Amino acid sequence: MTPSARVQAAIDLLDLIIAAAREGGAAADTLIARWFAERRFAGSKDRRAIRDLVYAAIRRSGERPVNGRAAMVGLAREDHAVAALFDGSGYGPAPIATDEPGQAASAIPVWLVERLSPLVGAQERDALVERAPLDLRVNRLKGDRAAVLAGLEGAQSTPHAPDGVRLAENLQIEQSDVWKDGLVEVQDEGSQLLALACAAAPDMIAVDLCAGAGGKTLALAAAMANRGRLIASDTVRDRLRRLEPRAARAGATIVETRLLDDGREAAAFADIAGAADLVLIDAPCSGTGTWRRNPEARWRLTPERLQRLVSLQSRLIDIGGGLVRPGGALIYAVCSLLADEGAAQVAAFLDRNRGWRAVAPLTEVGRSDGAGILLTPGHDRTDGFFVARLIKP
């Protein structure tokens, strides 16, 4: 493909991604993979170049652009090399008219700015959409970090998490023996720190209430040295199904899965009520802390969706509280930087549940945010998380 044809291809893909974001369709990565599967003529260099153009346009557009061309014209206004490819040649895009509107650059949709935690100042907003590194967690059930570092060229320890490894770019980890043998899991350092905030230990009864495909569950199983009970639940069957082979690969034998009915979660835990040493609520949220990995998620969130999430979080934190034994810990976390989902959610829980107390979930990383702490890409070089550790009276 010619360089100009690649720009037009990126515009076509952005049209699909914008429509999907508006209508609740597939994620950008899925759409891109499908698009290339139907266009075998695009070689690997074409694919990389088109993908880079698409993501460069997405990252600089906090608001959802009207269409792919506006998104790419916005990029071209900042990048002369891209602008020069709007040349009207062959399969390339038509030249840009002097008064043609391009998408303005911004990191955050305007309606969300005032909802961010006050800790996320203007100077760190661009970091929310920068490219994220690829981190691994070394699985202590199978080995240690020194051995993994020795086997992966260019890999380094992550700054904070004791089992974290940061990979050099373009390393295909899922082809490596360390991954196939279950010695490592792909997990951002922020998620690893959140699992550490649980302070899981052998012989505990632990519940990972919103386990999804089990990223945190596997970290908890390793911290528990495969001793005790670890119940991983979720309302989505497919996610829990994906946990099973991952647990097998990691050698995490204590994981029990429990499929929940939305609205009847507590009933599924009648046997654990008031008995768990540790309950983790890694709650469904806006994902505003993970824009580095899903920058087009900014185009999907609406005030109505956010309100539904806040209500669900408030219901889940109460359900989790009911499972904890006296003196046990409830860990509430969201990969969000919005105050309503983090500090305000925990303040409301503490108001409704007198006698519970918050303790510092982590030290030496993050910043205090209400009763919990906030990790941010700008301050901590991790995905954004709010996490609080609450002790039952």
Ligand SMILES: C[S@@+](CC[C@H](N)C(=O)[O-])C[C@H]1O[C@@H](n2cnc3c(N)ncnc32)[C@H](O)[C@@H]1O
């Ligand atoms: C942030 S994700 C969890 C990610 C997961 N802990 C991990 O480390 O990979 C939130 C999860 O909550 C689940 N969820 C949504 N509603 C729920 C409910 N009512 N009860 C339990 N889980 C729920 C979602 O299906 C989703 O998997």
